[in-house]
Amino acid sequence: MDKQVDVIVIGAGIAGSSTAMQLAERGHDTLLLDRQPFPRHKTCGEFMSPETQEMLEFLGVDLLQHQVKPSTMNKARIFMPHGGEIEAPLPGSAWGISRYELDRLLHQKALSVGAEIITQTTVTGIDQLDNNRYKVETKQGNDTICYYAKAIIGAYGTRKPKCVANTDVAHRDEIIYVGLKSHYTGINAESQVELYFCEGGYTGISPIQNGMVNVAALLTLDVVQSNGKSVQDILQAASRTNPKLASRLEQAVPVQGTQVSIAPVRLSEIPEPWSTFPHVGDALLMIPPLCGDGMSVALRSSMLCSNLTDLYLRDEITYTEWQSQYIKEANGEFTKLLRRARNIQKLAFAKTNRLYPGMARMFPGLASYVVKATRLSEAGLSR
Numbered sequence: 108m109d110k111q112v113d114v115i116v117i118g119a120g121i122a123g124s125s126t127a128m129q130l131a132e133r134g135h136d137t138l139l140l141d142r143q144p145f146p147r148h149k150t151c152g153e154f155m156s157p158e159t160q161e162m163l164e165f166l167g168v169d170l171l172q173h174q175v176k177p178s179t180m181n182k183a184r185i186f187m188p189h190g191g192e193i194e195a196p197l198p199g200s201a202w203g204i205s206r207y208e209l210d211r212l213l214h215q216k217a218l219s220v221g222a223e224i225i226t227q228t229t230v231t232g233i234d235q236l237d238n239n240r241y242k243v244e245t246k247q248g249n250d251t252i253c254y255y256a257k258a259i260i261g262a263y264g265t266r267k268p269k270c271v272a273n274t275d276v277a278h279r280d281e282i283i284y285v286g287l288k289s290h291y292t293g294i295n296a297e298s299q300v301e302l303y304f305c306e307g308g309y310t311g312i313s314p315i316q317n318g319m320v321n322v323a324a325l326l327t328l329d330v331v332q333s334n335g336k337s338v339q340d341i342l343q344a345a346s347r348t349n350p351k352l353a354s355r356l357e358q359a360v361p362v363q364g365t366q367v368s369i370a371p372v373r374l375s376e377i378p379e380p381w382s383t384f385p386h387v388g389d390a391l392l393m394i395p396p397l398c399g400d401g402m403s404v405a406l407r408s409s410m411l412c413s414n415l416t417d418l419y420l421r422d423e424i425t426y427t428e429w430q431s432q433y434i435k436e437a438n439g440e441f442t443k444l445l446r447r448a449r450n451i452q453k454l455a456f457a458k459t460n461r462l463y464p465g466m467a468r469m470f471p472g473l474a475s476y477v478v479k480a481t482r483l484s485e486a487g488l489s490r
Contacts (some may be wrong), residue, residue, distance in 0.1 A: 108250065112136045112223075113420055114258040115243055117230055119145055122388025122405035123262030124213040124224075125166060126403070126470040129413035131222035135420050138254060139217060139224045140245065141221075142268075144209040150286040150369045152311055152396055153206055153298055153321040154180070156239075157199035162406040168216050170204065175251045177202035178300055178314035186303045201300065203315040205290065205365075222405045230268040233259065235383045241428045244270075258416050258429075261382065264389040265372055271382065278392070279373035284308065285331040286372050286396075287338050288323040290365035293358045296320045303352035304455070306330055312353055319362060325396050328370060338366035374452070375445060380437035381430055387412050391437060392445055395469070404441065411436050 116127045119141035127139040155163075155177065163170070164432035170177055180201040185193040214224060225247065243254045249295035261267070296314030303310045307330030315321050324345055339361055344352040375392040388405040412433060419429040 109253045109255065112138045112254055112256050114138070114260065114416060115140060115254055115256045116260045116262055117141075117268065118262035118388070118390070119214070119224060119226060120149065120210065120262065120264060120388060120405070121163065121402055122390075122409045124210065124217050124261070125406055126260055126262060126409040126413050127222040127224070127417075128166060128213065128217040128220055128389055129409065130416060130420075131217060132220040133413075133417050135417070137222045138256070139222055140228055140230060140243075141224075141226045142229050145214055145224075146207045146227050148288070148290075148365045148367050149206040149210070150288045150323065150367045151206045151299075151321075152313065152323045153203055153288075153315055154313055154400060154402070155202040155204055155209075155310075156400040156403050157196075158403040159400060159406060160202060162403065166172070166216070168212055168405075170202070170209075170212065174210055175204065175481070176316055177204040178296065178316060179197060179203075180300050180313060182299045183299050184299055186301065187348060188304050188306075188349045190350070197300075203300075203313045205315050205319075205320065205321065208316065230270060232270045233268070233383075234404065257420055259384040260412060260416065261384055261386045261390045262388050265369065265393060278376050278379055280376065282373070284325050284372040284374070285330040285341075285368055285370040286323070286325055287341055287368045288321060288365070289338050289342060289367075290315070290319045290321055290362040291356075291359040292319055292362060293360040294320045294355060301355070303346075303349045303355075303476065305352060306348040307345070309396075309455075310342065310345055311378075312355060312369060320357075320359075322356070323396070323425055325372070331370075333354065337356070338368055342369075371383075374449070376438055376449070378441045378445060380434045385412050385416070385430075385433050385437075387428075392441055394445060395448050407471075408437060413441065440441070 113135040114130055114137050116123045119139050123139060127137050131137040141206060180195050228245045228247040231246050234242045236242060240254050241259045245252050249441045301312040308326035310324040312320055312322050322342060324342060326345060331341055334341045346356050374395055378392045379386055380391055387408040391408050394401060394404060415429055415433050418424045
């Protein structure tokens with residue numbers, strides 16, 4: 108069976124669903140594909156910065172109007188394994204919300220403006236034809252369906268379809284990480300995001316809705332493999348290398364069904380805006396979770412890509428212009444941010460990191476500067 112559409116977005120997370128939403132809203136026949144069902148729990152810090160809130164409001168997704176009551180955070184606290192602590196105010200009030208809820212709302216919005224969403228479908232082949240159009244072959248249950256489109260956008264995160272050539276290995280760190288997350292009750296969630304350094308990485312705790320907290324970790328693969336098989340076991344093992352984290356999790360009760368892990372995760376060295384089609388979100392760059400707001404990167408990249416894809420679909424720019432302008436804009440937006448984030452990631456794991464709490468006390472503005480240095484600027488959006 109063959110079908111024709113204007114644009115196919117592969118991957119229905121934040122970047123993909125917001126891209127599909129914007130293109131459908133502009134009148135394009137838009138198809139959003141994902142191999143998993145939605146909504147579902149995903150590995151994520153579930154931290155929403157003021158920049159993310161601004162972009163969601165611009166896209167017409169107002170959480171408060173949907174009776175979702177996110178938690179608020181106004182400061183960050185960093186806990187070192189040897190007991191040192193750094194505290195810094197956040198530049199604006201951040202929100203905490205589960206990805207389950209956020210993805211659900213984004214899908215509702217995308218459907219309401221005319222996007223078609225098909226989940227539990229596997230992309231088995233992508234071919235670029237002689238006229239620069241694309242053919243996408245999918246497996247849906249026992250059926251094979253081929254779609255033809257003028258544009259494709261890759262929003263598949265770190266797990267690209269098997270049919271997509273793995274050309275990004277040279278642009279990613281050699282270190283392999285595993286991302287894990289679980290929701291908990293029983294933790295007194297203050298208005299702050301907490302970051303605990305532990306063996307092989309770090310673990311974050313942040314409040315979300317309904318009195319729960321999200322506990323998310325990024326740990327090296329070798330540490331994870333030696334610490335058990337379940338998400339709970341691995342998080343508990345990580346906590347034993349940071350006494351304050353262990354104390355925080357002592358009375359915690361895991362919320363069943365919220366445990367998720369993802370591997371392999373390799374952090375980006377440079378953005379990767381294009382293969383034979385544009386990339387958004389984690390497919391564009393995997394920023395160190397310690398050093399950046401992944402939600403805002405996902406949304407900002409989707410906005411850049413949607414604007415140019417709209418022009419291409421309307422024949423106002425050529426294929427070559429679509430490609431070159433997106434590469435230029437994506438690199439201009441994210442290269443410096445990624446460089447700052449990677450530098451701070453390296454500093455965080457340096458042997459001298461035990462000195463940082465003392466430095467923060469000597470130079471009170473240092474911690475605030477670091478927090479601001481790894482954030483996107485507010486976009487000043489207006490319709």
